[in-house]
Amino acid sequence: MFQEPGSNERGQAMLLSTIWLALAVALAVSVVWFGQRLGAAGHAQGVADAVALAGAVEGRDRAEGLAARNDALLIEYRVRGGVVSVVVVADGARAESTAMTGADGPSG
Numbered sequence: 001m002f003q004e005p006g007s008n009e010r011g012q013a014m015l016l017s018t019i020w021l022a023l024a025v026a027l028a029v030s031v032v033w034f035g036q037r038l039g040a041a042g043h044a045q046g047v048a049d050a051v052a053l054a055g056a057v058e059g060r061d062r063a064e065g066l067a068a069r070n071d072a073l074l075i076e077y078r079v080r081g082g083v084v085s086v087v088v089v090a091d092g093a094r095a096e097s098t099a100m101t102g103a104d105g106p107s108g
Contacts, residue, residue, distance in 0.1 A: 040091035047072045048088045048097035056084040056099035 047070045055063030060077050063086060067074040072090035079085075085098045 040093040044088060044090040044093035044095035047090045048086055048095035051088055052084050052086045052097040052099040055086060056101045
């Protein structure tokens, strides 16, 4: 409570302020990073959905082309029992999707 002549408690306040500022910056960086990951996951899922539908309607070549145009990589493409299943990677995020083929199946 009482300050002795010549003591410097301002140093403690500066240290605590610096620590709090560092924590606030770390929190802000974490929030931005998490937001970017969520955005990447959403983009990857959207691409996977579109690629699965394209594959179901027009075949694998069309699905690969659509993935490439969306800066994604089609890493798995399967057709089983009238269902096309795909796995894509876009913006560092992996996503899966399926789509039903028509009665005749995909054309490619």
